[in-house]
Amino acid sequence: MTQSGNRYLDVATYTCIENHAFQDGTTTKKASCLSSGQWDNSVPSACIRPQCPTVSSSLSYTTVNSSDHGAGAAVRYECSQNATFSDGSSVRTRRCLVSGHWDSTEEACGKGYREITPHQFGGWAKLC
Known part of the structure; x- marks a missing residue:
């Protein structure tokens, strides 16, 4: 995470490490500091390592x-x-x-x- 500060309208940027993404498949999210001094509700959940479908274990030859x-x-x-x-x-x-x-x-x-x-x-x- 990087952020431009922690004052009103400042932005925090969350970036997943390589081969990881947020639940919606994106790799970067931004959150804004509100006038209340709280971050908006777009603070993301943790990054996950997406899984591809399982490969077949019974392919001929x-x-x-x-x-x-x-x-x-x-x-x-x-x-x-x-x-x-x-x-x-x-x-x-x-x-x-x-x-x-x-x-x-x-x-x-x-x-x-x-x-x-x-x-x-x-x-x-x-x-x-």
Whole structure:
């Protein structure tokens, strides 16, 4: 908290530390000193560490290395052998934002693609 003073119309500014927010999701609040010498009723409650939805623990071919789903947490997803995410990668990290939402969607790994010969089905194809 910082304040410009403690006289009428002075302002106190409350700022949450990193990865924390007030109940309404904001990270900064202001309170004004009233003519009565009291702070207005906008003095905020304590900051909290927002939580993102729990990550799935049963994704096919996927290992999740963290159960922390608080703001600022990073969760690493790793594919088992011969499995990848839809973009071909085998490792992905998601971060929990102070908004209480993940920075990307959850995806399970799938078995990798395999090539088939050109004379099957008259040309190249990819099969899952």
